[in-house]
Amino acid sequence: MSKSLSSITLDSFDLAILNILQRDNSTPQRMIGEAVNLSAPAVQRRIRRMEEAGVIQANVAVVDPAQVGQSITIFVEVEVISETAELIDAAKREFASISEVQQCYYVTGEADFVLVVVVPTMNAYEALTRRLFFGNNNVKRFRTFVTMDRVKVGLAVPLPG
Amino acid sequence: MSKSLSSITLDSFDLAILNILQRDNSTPQRMIGEAVNLSAPAVQRRIRRMEEAGVIQANVAVVDPAQVGQSITIFVEVEVISETAELIDAAKREFASISEVQQCYYVTGEADFVLVVVVPTMNAYEALTRRLFFGNNNVKRFRTFVTMDRVKVGLAVPLPG
DNA sequence: CGCAGAATGAAAGATTTTTTCGCGTCAATG
DNA sequence: CATTGACGCGAAAAAATCTTTCATTCTGCG
Numbered sequence: 325m326s327k328s329l330s331s332i333t334l335d336s337f338d339l340a341i342l343n344i345l346q347r348d349n350s351t352p353q354r355m356i357g358e359a360v361n362l363s364a365p366a367v368q369r370r371i372r373r374m375e376e377a378g379v380i381q382a383n384v385a386v387v388d389p390a391q392v393g394q395s396i397t398i399f400v401e402v403e404v405i406s407e408t409a410e411l412i413d414a415a416k417r418e419f420a421s422i423s424e425v426q427q428c429y430y431v432t433g434e435a436d437f438v439l440v441v442v443v444p445t446m447n448a449y450e451a452l453t454r455r456l457f458f459g460n461n462n463v464k465r466f467r468t469f470v471t472m473d474r475v476k477v478g479l480a481v482p483l484p485g
Numbered sequence: 486m487s488k489s490l491s492s493i494t495l496d497s498f499d500l501a502i503l504n505i506l507q508r509d510n511s512t513p514q515r516m517i518g519e520a521v522n523l524s525a526p527a528v529q530r531r532i533r534r535m536e537e538a539g540v541i542q543a544n545v546a547v548v549d550p551a552q553v554g555q556s557i558t559i560f561v562e563v564e565v566i567s568e569t570a571e572l573i574d575a576a577k578r579e580f581a582s583i584s585e586v587q588q589c590y591y592v593t594g595e596a597d598f599v600l601v602v603v604v605p606t607m608n609a610y611e612a613l614t615r616r617l618f619f620g621n622n623n624v625k626r627f628r629t630f631v632t633m634d635r636v637k638v639g640l641a642v643p644l645p646g
Numbered sequence: 647c648g649c650a651g652a653a654t655g656a657a658a659g660a661t662t663t664t665t666t667c668g669c670g671t672c673a674a675t676g
Numbered sequence: 677c678a679t680t681g682a683c684g685c686g687a688a689a690a691a692a693t694c695t696t697t698c699a700t701t702c703t704g705c706g
Contacts, residue, residue, distance in 0.1 A: 426642070
């Protein structure tokens with residue numbers, strides 16, 4: 325897991341490749357090559373370069389939560405009491421360490437954190453809130469939004485081109 | 486793109502495989518086999534079965550937004566005026582069709598929709614709000630949370646085991 | 647003009663994925 | 677109690693993909 329965080333420049337070939345991989349990274353390089361007008365080795369070199377530069381951060385399978393018994397997705401806005409760097413960092417680490425917390429963002433506005441939580445039951449969520457919020461004396465308050473429909477889910481980034 | 490939405494049962498082998506693929510789906514089946522104590526073909530059959538059943542919904546590359554010029558991630562809570570089925574469905578379709586809307590959830594609570602928006606600049610966000618919210622007369626109000634730190638990002642589902 | 651650096655494609659080599667096939671297990675059945 | 681069929685397994689072969697190698701092209705620049 326080595327990271328060369330050297331920011332690289334991407335041309336339209338790279339963007340076209342990314343656009344394909346964002347949707348299906350099991351696409352053979354040969355097909356990608358046909359789509360973008362490059363040979364398979366050229367495609368491969370560009371992919372590896374983007375992986376090393378961190379443009380491609382990961383290659384993952386997307387699992388349907390409902391089919392593995394994790395049918396409840398919840399948004400939580402968290403407001404903290406004190407925003408010292410230490411306490412914020414501690415909160416970031418704690419939230420990030422919880423496997424039920426699928427996503428965590430530190431934000432401006434009427435809240436300080438926004439969490440996406442995935443749990444099997446409301447009981448599990450209730451237990452989590454007790455552990456994570458009531459058990460943390462820097463949490464001023466939190467608001468819960470229970471998802472009824474995951475209208476659009478993904479991590480695809482809109483790409484120029 | 487055929488989907489057999491037949492819900493299947495997953496054993497501990499399947500869950501172990503999912504856990505690996507959720508983190509890195511470029512892991513060779515041979516290595517997965519070693520990790521879970523199965524042969525490569527057995528792993529392969531299980532993966533294919535889970536893909537056909539929709540347990541695995543997609544295989545994607547995760548792209549770093551900052552490195553493709555989309556450095557701003559924003560949460561938006563949207564509250565609508567009328568919650569008739571037609572209007573809600575129309576809103577779902579509209580939000581889902583916007584490429585800058587990376588994620589969209591229909592939720593209960595003090596808001597009706599939560600959006601995750603990815604844009605290159607605040608100007609682009611401003612333009613999007615005009616088009617999407619001010620230009621939609623069923624939007625009562627919306628609240629914006631600008632992300633300062635993407636503490637944890639992903640789609641990994643917590644798996645039993 | 648010529649050279650260095652960077653990227654390409656064709657082809658060969660290495661690895662992985664996929665298929666084939668025979669075996670063992672288990673449950674239902676005669 | 678034997679038989680049958682469904683099911684999933686592993687070994688091995690076959691097919692496809694990924695990766696490396698290498699000669700070539702193109703560009704910028706001294």
